[in-house]
Structure formats: C-alpha cells, structure tokens
Amino acid sequence: MQKARQIYPKITPEAIARILDYTTNLEVYSPRREIALARLALAYTRWEGAAEMTVGEVDAAADMMGLKAANRQQQTEDLPDVSSEPVTPQPRQPQTREENLKPTKSKPATVREPVYQSDETEPQPTIAFKVPSNPYSEDQAPVEREAASLRLPSRRFHLKAVGRGAIIGVEKVAHFQDLALVRTLLEAAKCQPIRQRSTTNRNQLLLSPTDLHSYRRVPIAEQMLMLILDHTCLRDCDWQEELLPYLSWAYVERASVCLIQVGAVDARHELRAQKLMAQSILVPQITAGIEAGRGKATPLAHGLDLALQTLRHAMQHGRSTIQQAVLVVISDGRGNVPLEASRLDKIVLPVGSKGVEDALQVAQLIRGLDGVKAVLLNPQPQQYGDLPLELAEAMGAKVALIQPLETWEVK
Structure with missing residues (x-):
C-alpha cells in the first residue's frame, strides 16, 4: 500500500476514450460517474504498480462496478501472439554421476499431531451475492424528500400573494x-x-x-386539508398508510390543516368532537392529535357539523383566501351520539339510530359546498359494513378501502 501511494501513473488517451464509452450510454448522465470510473481505474493501476493507465485497467475497473461499454470491442493488440504449431516437449537430460554424488542435506523430521475428524459435519453458511444490473441505484431510488423544500410553491389561484400574512x-x-x-x-x-x-x-x-x-x-394558504378522524374505528386497520398521501399533499402545497377529532381519549367533552387548526401539517399539535388514542363515545354527527361550519367560514366569509379544500373522513359511520346531545352535552334517552341519521343529514349539507373534494377512507368494519358507503354517498365522496392488519401485526 505504501508503494502504491508513491506511484503516479500517466493516463493514456485511449483510457480516457474507453471511460467515455462506459458513460455515454447511460440514461442519466452525470460527469461524476466518469470521474468515479477514472479514479477507480487509477487506483487499480497504482495497486498494480504500472506506469501508465491503459484500456485494460479501465475495463477491470468497469467490471468491478458492473458497467458495460456502449461500443465494446475486443482489444487484440494487448494479447500475446499464440502460434498454432504444436509444442513438442524436450527430453529430460539424464543427471551425471557427479550430480548424483553431491551430498544432500537431510531435512529435520516434522512431528505431525493427529487431527481427529468430527463425527458431525458442520454446515457452512452460504452467502448469496447478487450483482446489480444497474450499478447506479440512485436512478431508480424513490424520492424521499421534496425537491425544493425551502422554495414556496407556485400559486394556483391568485397571481400574487395577498398582503395579509404575518x-x-x-x-x-x-x-x-x-x-x-x-x-x-x-x-x-x-x-x-x-x-x-x-x-x-x-x-x-x-x-x-x-x-x-x-x-x-408569510403567504396565506390557498388550500386546506380537512381531516375528520374517528379514533374509535382505527384498531384493526392500516389507516396510516392510506392517510399518508393526503398529509404529503398538504405539506407540498403548504395547505392549512383542520383536524376534527371524533372519539379521542383526551377529549375535553366526551360527547363532543374537538377541532384543531394549524397553518401547516408540521405543527406538533396536529401530529399529537392524529396519534391520540380511542375513547368511548363516537360523536360523528358533531364532528361533521364542525367540519361544515369551518368550511363555510373559510371559503365563503369575508375576504377568503381558501380556494380549494380536501375533506378526508376516516370513519366506519357508526355514530352513537345524536347532534342535539352533543350540543347540550347531555344524553337524552332513547338514542337508537339517531346518531347515524344526524350524521347522514349533515353529510348531505357538506355535499352542497363548492370547491370541496371529499374522500372517505373505509376501514371495512365487520359489523354494519354498509354504513361507510352510505356516509360516502351522502357526502358525494370517493371511497378508498383501508386494508386490515395481519394477525401478527394486531397481536
């Protein structure tokens, strides 16, 4: 290694041309890839102790990376000439008498310790190494971040920002x-x-x-994400995976967020839904509200009523800047608290199916709002599986199914 560090080989023009042969046929061009191949070939040349970096060293480095040249031609000038004539073996000369009489030094006898073989053979672990077809995995890797996270998104509805932000x-x-x-x-x-x-x-x-x-x-948000989350129906379904695209959309579009919690364990009033407003999805209160546990009551009708009043105020009152709202509802439709009981904070018996009927009536009012796109994420309950579909039909919402969790995930 120390000797290789002291060698500074010369790069031949043929080696540079061969490097370009490996990088010109790539779908994504980057000069860094040419530099990486050249550095690897140069390091291999220094390791071999050669004075020049030739085509052979470039090909060896490309084989290490799994690259294929665009116009790869066999280099026959570097190969030695092999004659087609058969080679006859030379007869061995007999040793003379003087050579036979030369004294030979006797080697000391080595004592070999006996090696006992085990009765049971120990299986050796096999390591499967798969050579990737594309050495540049970043070309096919999924995007894990926003391309320009610090740049404000383009405005969709107004040509210029309204001067009313902070x-x-x-x-x-x-x-x-x-x-x-x-x-x-x-x-x-x-x-x-x-x-x-x-x-x-x-x-x-x-x-x-x-x-x-x-x-x-600060630019005022033009779009809003309205999320109605029924915490009492989230036990046996993978609802986070279905909700993630809508949260990502709110982050990319810098949309304001309104979270309506239905049946949360930390609700101030058990018979009422509660609302959380934020200018961004990155507010910690929104994350804490989404991850809250389940309570006992399900005031679904009151949660839909809070969403209706918030959407009307945001899109129809005053100098409104919200031009589009996306309403996402995660619920099984089994509301067990009537709307009147939520307003009075008192249950009036008998209840019956009054909570479900009130929820459907408020959902029909939401359907009449302009500029609202509604989506219902169906957790597919085992009992009363038709209630989520009736709620989606009343709101005029699209339905997306939430896949149930596997048995080992539930345990």
Missing part, C-alpha cells in the same frame, strides 16, 4: 403597496447630505425609488 422581514420594491415606512425613512436618511446639495430647501426629506421597502409576509 410579517417576517422587509425587501426592496418599486411600488407603494404595503410600505415599511420606518425602513424606507432610514434608507432615505442615509443619503440626505448628498441629495440636499442639489436643492435650496434643505428642510425637506428627499426620497428616491431606491429607498422604497415593503414588508415581506
């Missing part, structure tokens, strides 16, 4: 909208000694277009 800084502008007066005056004050030389009235503050600064604000 102030996070200032920036230079060429207009008079939403001016940051203090920063503008401070910038103008820096150049007053120079600007007042060209005027007779030195008691005035001279402004220039380069002094104008406006507030930089």
Whole structure:
C-alpha cells in the first residue's frame, strides 16, 4: 500500500476514450460517474504498480462496478501472439554421476499431531451475492424528500400573494403597496447630505425609488386539508398508510390543516368532537392529535357539523383566501351520539339510530359546498359494513378501502 501511494501513473488517451464509452450510454448522465470510473481505474493501476493507465485497467475497473461499454470491442493488440504449431516437449537430460554424488542435506523430521475428524459435519453458511444490473441505484431510488423544500410553491389561484400574512422581514420594491415606512425613512436618511446639495430647501426629506421597502409576509394558504378522524374505528386497520398521501399533499402545497377529532381519549367533552387548526401539517399539535388514542363515545354527527361550519367560514366569509379544500373522513359511520346531545352535552334517552341519521343529514349539507373534494377512507368494519358507503354517498365522496392488519401485526 505504501508503494502504491508513491506511484503516479500517466493516463493514456485511449483510457480516457474507453471511460467515455462506459458513460455515454447511460440514461442519466452525470460527469461524476466518469470521474468515479477514472479514479477507480487509477487506483487499480497504482495497486498494480504500472506506469501508465491503459484500456485494460479501465475495463477491470468497469467490471468491478458492473458497467458495460456502449461500443465494446475486443482489444487484440494487448494479447500475446499464440502460434498454432504444436509444442513438442524436450527430453529430460539424464543427471551425471557427479550430480548424483553431491551430498544432500537431510531435512529435520516434522512431528505431525493427529487431527481427529468430527463425527458431525458442520454446515457452512452460504452467502448469496447478487450483482446489480444497474450499478447506479440512485436512478431508480424513490424520492424521499421534496425537491425544493425551502422554495414556496407556485400559486394556483391568485397571481400574487395577498398582503395579509404575518410579517417576517422587509425587501426592496418599486411600488407603494404595503410600505415599511420606518425602513424606507432610514434608507432615505442615509443619503440626505448628498441629495440636499442639489436643492435650496434643505428642510425637506428627499426620497428616491431606491429607498422604497415593503414588508415581506408569510403567504396565506390557498388550500386546506380537512381531516375528520374517528379514533374509535382505527384498531384493526392500516389507516396510516392510506392517510399518508393526503398529509404529503398538504405539506407540498403548504395547505392549512383542520383536524376534527371524533372519539379521542383526551377529549375535553366526551360527547363532543374537538377541532384543531394549524397553518401547516408540521405543527406538533396536529401530529399529537392524529396519534391520540380511542375513547368511548363516537360523536360523528358533531364532528361533521364542525367540519361544515369551518368550511363555510373559510371559503365563503369575508375576504377568503381558501380556494380549494380536501375533506378526508376516516370513519366506519357508526355514530352513537345524536347532534342535539352533543350540543347540550347531555344524553337524552332513547338514542337508537339517531346518531347515524344526524350524521347522514349533515353529510348531505357538506355535499352542497363548492370547491370541496371529499374522500372517505373505509376501514371495512365487520359489523354494519354498509354504513361507510352510505356516509360516502351522502357526502358525494370517493371511497378508498383501508386494508386490515395481519394477525401478527394486531397481536
């Protein structure tokens, strides 16, 4: 290794051309791949102790990586010439008498210890090594992050952001909208000694277009993710896998999030659903609300009513900025608390199927809202399996099935 570090071989033009043969036929081109192959071939040349890096070293390095050349031709000039004539063995010369009389040194006798073989053969572990067909696994690897996570997404409904978000800084502008007066005056004050030389009235503050600064604000969300989560029906189904695409959409689109918890174990009022609002899916309260345990009651009608009131206020009241809402409902439809009981926080007997009927009535009102896309994730309950379908039909929602957990996962 120390000797190889002291060798600096020369790279021949033929070796460079061969490196390009291996990298020009790739679907995804990157100069880093050419550099990687050249460095590996150079390291192999230094290990062999050669003075030049030839085509052979490049081919050896490419075989290590599993690469195939675009126009691979057999290099016959490097192979030795082999004659087709048969080679006759030479007769062995007999030893002379003097050579036979030479004394030979006797080797010391080695004592061999007996080796006892075991009666049972121990199986040796076999290691299966599979050579990948594509040495660059990053070409087919799934995307695990957003391509531009720090860049704001393009606006879909408005050409420019509305100046009503929280102030996070200032920036230079060429207009008079939403001016940051203090920063503008401070910038103008820096150049007053120079600007007042060209005027007779030195008691005035001279402004220039380069002094104008406006507030930089957080963009207000144009889309909303409304999630109604029935915690009492999540025991035996893989609901996280079906919910993940909608959470990813809310993160990519920078949508605001409204979580309606139905039947949560930590609910303030057992007979009522509770609402959590956030400007982003990254708010810790949203994650904690999604992962909450199951309670005893299922006020599904009240949860749908909270969603109805929130959607109306967000999309129809005042200078609304929410242009599109995605409503995701995870429920088996078995609401056991009537809407009137949730409002009064008191159960009035008899209940019967009043909770299911109230939920279907509120769902029909949600169906009449414009700009709302509804999806119901069906946990496929074993009892009353038709209730989720009736709830989806009342809302006009699409239905996606949630796969049940395996037996070993439930245990």
